[in-house]
Amino acid sequence: MTGPAPHDAASHDAASHDPASAAPVSPASPAAPEPVLSARGLVKRYGHVTAIDHADFDLMPGEVLAVIGDNGAGKTSLIKALTGAFVPDAGEVRLHGRPIRFAGPQDARAHGIETVYQDLAVAASMDIASNMFLGREIRRAGVLGSVFRLLDKKAMRRQAADHMAALKVGVGSITQPVETLSGGQRQAVAVARAAAWARSVVVMDEPTAALGVKESGQVLDLIRRVRDKGIPVILISHNMPHVFEIADRVHVHRLGRREAVIKPSDYSMAEVVAIMTGALGVRPDGGTVVADSDAASAAGVLGS
């Protein structure tokens, strides 16, 4: 499997061609870090609704990237295309620079991408440890595990407890059913599970939408800890204060595509909302231009 490609033998003097000394082709610029997960020209149609309309996407190493946009802008569809929930009609997804086509969410998971969906995917009647290992149970050693399929509950409980402690998630006993937890604690279990298994990316679709102030704060802390472990996070949210509190960069999605990517420190919340609604446009130099003066004055961001 290491011989030269057929066209080499046909087009060159085979005797003078040494495959071992071949120079690498177009080395990447050392200055630009490679996105962990990226996409170009994604398209997804549902009948005559275009949910994703030639969208681009880039998640950089070590960042919390917020994805914001109006209801119906296509945020969830974008995430589904990136995490294998469906195959886009057009466009390309890359993981660590290599084109990839996930066969399904399990396949994305096998590639290190964990997603916490908008509608919580925890099993309410099962305990915390069982939820952490849902679909990835540890079996007992020997025939007890391989033939009788017995679970190693002790090992799972110990590992789950260690992991929750490492993430500073306070949930009391690891053996209590998830249905006895508050909404915030359940969300924390879902996020902790994602953090436990993710090797490349954690994706969260509106993780604080149903939570109170204190619980939201706990989930935001947890997101920070996941980032501090070195795993980049995609956070879909339309809670602008949360986005400004936690995001390193903000991907603004509008009408099915990426409208802009900004740093929260460079813009006010009102400006970002105005970009989201199309009242303001972003120039290549990062400045804003009024795209819709009625909408911009309504948003209080006209003039400058």
Ligand SMILES: Nc1ncnc2c1ncn2[C@@H]1O[C@H](COP(=O)(O)OP(=O)(O)O)[C@@H](O)[C@H]1O
């Ligand atoms: N399963 C589906 N079938 C038909 N239309 C859909 C489906 N999912 C999303 N859409 C449509 O695609 C567009 C984008 O939706 P979505 O990705 O959920 O946006 P967001 O998450 O930003 O609110 C909307 O017009 C929505 O109605």
Ligand SMILES: [Mg+2]
């Ligand atoms: Mg959505």
